[in-house]
Amino acid sequence: MKREEMVARVKARTTPWDMAVIGGGATGAGVAVDAASRGHHVLLVEREDFGKGTSSRSTKLVHGGVRYLEQGNVSLVMEALKERGLLRQNAPHLVHDLPFVVPNYSWWEAPFYGIGLKVYDLLAGKFGFGKSRILSREETLELLPTIRQDGLLGGVVYHDGQFDDTRLLTHLIATAVDHGATVLNYAGAVELVKGADDCLKGLVVEDRESGERFNIAAQVVVNATGIFADEVRRLAQPDVQKLLSPSQGIHLVFESSFLRGGTAILVPHTSDGRVMFAIPWHEHTVVGTTDTPIENPSYEPRALEEEIELVLESAGRYLSRPPKREDILSVFVGIRPLVKSGGHSKTSSLSRDHTIHIDDSGLLTIVGGKWTTYRHMAEDCVNHAITLGDLKDAPCVTFDLHVHGYHEHPEALGPLAVYGSDAGKIQALADADPKLAQRLHPDLPYIAAEVVWAAREEMARTVDDVLARRTRALFLNAKAAISMAPEVARILALELNKNDAWAQQQVESFSSLAAQYVATPTLTNAI
Numbered sequence: 001m002k003r004e005e006m007v008a009r010v011k012a013r014t015t016p017w018d019m020a021v022i023g024g025g026a027t028g029a030g031v032a033v034d035a036a037s038r039g040h041h042v043l044l045v046e047r048e049d050f051g052k053g054t055s056s057r058s059t060k061l062v063h064g065g066v067r068y069l070e071q072g073n074v075s076l077v078m079e080a081l082k083e084r085g086l087l088r089q090n091a092p093h094l095v096h097d098l099p100f101v102v103p104n105y106s107w108w109e110a111p112f113y114g115i116g117l118k119v120y121d122l123l124a125g126k127f128g129f130g131k132s133r134i135l136s137r138e139e140t141l142e143l144l145p146t147i148r149q150d151g152l153l154g155g156v157v158y159h160d161g162q163f164d165d166t167r168l169l170t171h172l173i174a175t176a177v178d179h180g181a182t183v184l185n186y187a188g189a190v191e192l193v194k195g196a197d198d199c200l201k202g203l204v205v206e207d208r209e210s211g212e213r214f215n216i217a218a219q220v221v222v223n224a225t226g227i228f229a230d231e232v233r234r235l236a237q238p239d240v241q242k243l244l245s246p247s248q249g250i251h252l253v254f255e256s257s258f259l260r261g262g263t264a265i266l267v268p269h270t271s272d273g274r275v276m277f278a279i280p281w282h283e284h285t286v287v288g289t290t291d292t293p294i295e296n297p298s299y300e301p302r303a304l305e306e307e308i309e310l311v312l313e314s315a316g317r318y319l320s321r322p323p324k325r326e327d328i329l330s331v332f333v334g335i336r337p338l339v340k341s342g343g344h345s346k347t348s349s350l351s352r353d354h355t356i357h358i359d360d361s362g363l364l365t366i367v368g369g370k371w372t373t374y375r376h377m378a379e380d381c382v383n384h385a386i387t388l389g390d391l392k393d394a395p396c397v398t399f400d401l402h403v404h405g406y407h408e409h410p411e412a413l414g415p416l417a418v419y420g421s422d423a424g425k426i427q428a429l430a431d432a433d434p435k436l437a438q439r440l441h442p443d444l445p446y447i448a449a450e451v452v453w454a455a456r457e458e459m460a461r462t463v464d465d466v467l468a469r470r471t472r473a474l475f476l477n478a479k480a481a482i483s484m485a486p487e488v489a490r491i492l493a494l495e496l497n498k499n500d501a502w503a504q505q506q507v508e509s510f511s512s513l514a515a516q517y518v519a520t521p522t523l524t525n526a527i
């Protein structure tokens, strides 16, 4: 994927696109893959970098949602469990099985969660990942050696999926391109253009690198902008009623010693009624999350002091070594694009199902849902778009479509396994130049060749793109990421043909952004 080539394609287009997709998160990327693989001419534009919004900030689970089962939402859970199975089948390099244990400290928990998780297994049917089982105290300690032992009676083990959200996103964007789509990051939709009949005919896109504006004609315009969906709807119709009720969730990241053994913890009800996950991820421990209603969407939401305290407190109740504030390596915050429904005061009770909404102008908005169900959401959206735009009625083919980089035995690919079949090309860069084989930081696995690859093949344009989304350095260890920034800027400047002043400015702006991911008193006072 080369950005210059994408810009050239946009400029060269003389006929309307079948579909213009606004938004390069999980939803927009999924729609672009679905539509392009059906043979439609697709343009996807993203105002920032792919995944800069919510899609880089998830809990990293490909799951049916045990909590939604408790809420009685059986159809949502079944749908998500099916999608979980399809995703592992189509992207085995990016999705893997993760055992979870629900630890039991009261007599009723083993039968209660044991039965609930058997139902979860049953609903997965042929898409199941592994059978759930009630565990003795000894078996629980074997799987979770760092769980609090005081009062522990046993546990229930079950299986779900885990992934790296922006790695999957990058590979979905690449899949769309493999099927003919044109994709452009740092290109925002700034106007929606209507014809004499008051219906949408296209949009104006601003290239944020050159400042140039492009008039884009399209049969259908899809609004897949997540938490920004109402803002985009207002471009066509300033007085539209809001669809969204956003809620933020935070995660704290610690070193791996807090959760040894490769098994995750699920606490279905913390003292304040939340779900708590503690998950092993990329040799670290991720703990979350919260559910705090917020007023306005933003790209870099801040963790509230009470959210940090809540997560530390609930982790401390279940881990034998309670993590302290100084143990936090990174704090990351995401905003859920939840769809409003009348009468609910708590966002945790709002539906995680997706919504398709068509405004009077013909703007098709798809919002809500979750990462796990992106494929199903895309299928539904493109089916609607075909009718709306009178497009060629081709059937959806993503049920068994391999995601870019598909590899049946990723475990054979070593530390670059998440790149799937691209791993060999990155290794070849490192083999050809020993400097590129060097790690960028002793505490993280990333090598310089990955920066070169990100710039040449994955449309990375900034230090933030590389450290936050092509690699996950910022999310794993913010201070380490800050110290990697100068070398990443130097390599990027060479690759993108930029000068020293550009590199210096990149380091400065990344360092000030990354400071927000470090849980220092500055962060706590910022709220």
Ligand SMILES: Cc1cc2nc3c(=O)[nH]c(=O)nc-3n(C[C@H](O)[C@H](O)[C@H](O)COP(=O)(O)OP(=O)(O)OC[C@H]3O[C@@H](n4cnc5c(N)ncnc54)[C@H](O)[C@@H]3O)c2cc1C
Residues within 6 Å of the ligand: 022, 023, 024, 025, 026, 027, 028, 045, 046, 047, 048, 049, 050, 051, 052, 053, 054, 055, 056, 057, 058, 059, 060, 061, 062, 063, 187, 188, 189, 190, 224, 225, 226, 227, 228, 232, 247, 248, 249, 250, 289, 333, 334, 335, 336, 337, 367, 368, 369, 370, 371, 372, 373
């Ligand atoms: C804390 C948290 C934990 C979660 N955990 C999980 C989980 O474990 N598993 C799971 O399945 N789901 C999870 N989810 C849900 C999942 O992350 C989201 O449903 C999903 O990422 C939403 O993707 P999206 O593409 O709709 O939105 P986004 O990722 O926000 O993408 C929208 C994009 O639109 C772009 N955009 C906005 N305006 C414009 C414009 N004018 N022009 C061009 N582009 C524009 C934005 O820059 C953004 O990149 C979690 C969510 C949160 C908040």
